Amino acid sequence: MTTRAARALSRPFRLGRLTVPNRITMSPMTRSHSPGGIPGEDVAAYYARRAAAGVGLIITEGTYVGHPSAGEDAAVPRFHGEEQLAGWSRVADAVHAAGGRIVPQLWHIGMVREPGKPPFESALPMGPSGLTLAGTDGGGHAMTRTDIDQVIGAFAQAAADAERIGFDGVEIHGAHGYLIDQFLWPFTNRRTDRYGGDPVARTRFATEIVEAVRQKVSWDFPVIFRFSQWKGYNFDARLADTPDELEAVLTPIADAGVSAFHASTRRFWEPAFEGSDLSLAAWAKKLTGKAAITVGSVGLNGDLTADSAEPAGLERLVEGLERDDFDLVAVGRALLADPGWARKVLDGRADGFVPFTKEAEKTLY
Numbered sequence: 001m002t003t004r005a006a007r008a009l010s011r012p013f014r015l016g017r018l019t020v021p022n023r024i025t026m027s028p029m030t031r032s033h034s035p036g037g038i039p040g041e042d043v044a045a046y047y048a049r050r051a052a053a054g055v056g057l058i059i060t061e062g063t064y065v066g067h068p069s070a071g072e073d074a075a076v077p078r079f080h081g082e083e084q085l086a087g088w089s090r091v092a093d094a095v096h097a098a099g100g101r102i103v104p105q106l107w108h109i110g111m112v113r114e115p116g117k118p119p120f121e122s123a124l125p126m127g128p129s130g131l132t133l134a135g136t137d138g139g140g141h142a143m144t145r146t147d148i149d150q151v152i153g154a155f156a157q158a159a160a161d162a163e164r165i166g167f168d169g170v171e172i173h174g175a176h177g178y179l180i181d182q183f184l185w186p187f188t189n190r191r192t193d194r195y196g197g198d199p200v201a202r203t204r205f206a207t208e209i210v211e212a213v214r215q216k217v218s219w220d221f222p223v224i225f226r227f228s229q230w231k232g233y234n235f236d237a238r239l240a241d242t243p244d245e246l247e248a249v250l251t252p253i254a255d256a257g258v259s260a261f262h263a264s265t266r267r268f269w270e271p272a273f274e275g276s277d278l279s280l281a282a283w284a285k286k287l288t289g290k291a292a293i294t295v296g297s298v299g300l301n302g303d304l305t306a307d308s309a310e311p312a313g314l315e316r317l318v319e320g321l322e323r324d325d326f327d328l329v330a331v332g333r334a335l336l337a338d339p340g341w342a343r344k345v346l347d348g349r350a351d352g353f354v355p356f357t358k359e360a361e362k363t364l365y
Helices: 004-009 041-052 082-097 145-164 179-184 204-216 243-255 280-288 315-322 333-337 341-346
Strands: 013-015 018-020 024-026 057-064 101-107 170-173 223-228 260-264 291-295 328-331
Touching: 004 315, 004 341, 024 341, 041 057, 041 082, 041 101, 057 082, 082 101, 101 145, 145 170, 145 204, 170 204, 179 204, 179 223, 204 223, 204 243, 223 243, 243 280, 260 280, 280 291, 328 333, 333 341
Parallel strands: 024 057, 024 328, 057 101, 101 170, 170 223, 223 260, 260 291, 291 328
Antiparallel strands: 013 018
């Protein structure tokens, strides 16, 4: 049985040189299942299983770029080092063999890092002004120009390595209060140099990362930029209160060479601003002309703060696709609970969806 959702989601989409076979994307979700930062056979099987079940594009869990302060968990995969990259190459091969496409999410957590944590215990947290998301001293420091140059170089090298070992693009993590977002957000960016001040100046760090990545990869290699209004532990935070303010943030990043914006929200259908029913992804597409990925409680009736969620209809999602509000749809928890979710949607078998619970999330990999 072909359903309206199946028809809308089964259409291919072109992103740079990449043709995604359908509109379903797997959202990046941190797992801490890679001891030593090395993704193993279980990681390859985890992603390949979803690709084989119809997910068109997989965005991996966040992977630490090659900078000592990028992360704080030895079991989160890294996107630098010979063994780590060899592991990721096997992951990409497995996904491709299953018929999918895959991009790594490149990540630096900035001042979210706690001092003394692995994988590099001596590395101090760093951010634009040395402030945590709560506005307090986090035991780190404000980044120097040398720090900034080193982190930009780490993102660019990771992107180059991704193309070299066979990935289909990259996603730059600029959301949720991590390092890049700390520069974008005035609450954590109090700098008075060229990397702080007005909204455009606060985008400079992000734009220089995108520019450096573009210099290291092929001109048509897809580069996705993930952004959000909300931050970790602060769901009410906002980068922009109006479409004009959002345009000031996104336009320089788009002009630097982004292929698509991944607009992270808790509920994809909610309007981003008063006076319009457009979602954050729809505004990103309208303001920049770039492709947009929507995300947030797709296929579920509870947002990411819920302990459990039941399957929900896809009517609002389909309406957004048919209006061309966004181009791709990122699915997270529904794909954790049910690796076959995409195939069921594409085959019109929505009645077979599996509910999501926080307890189930720990085992369904």
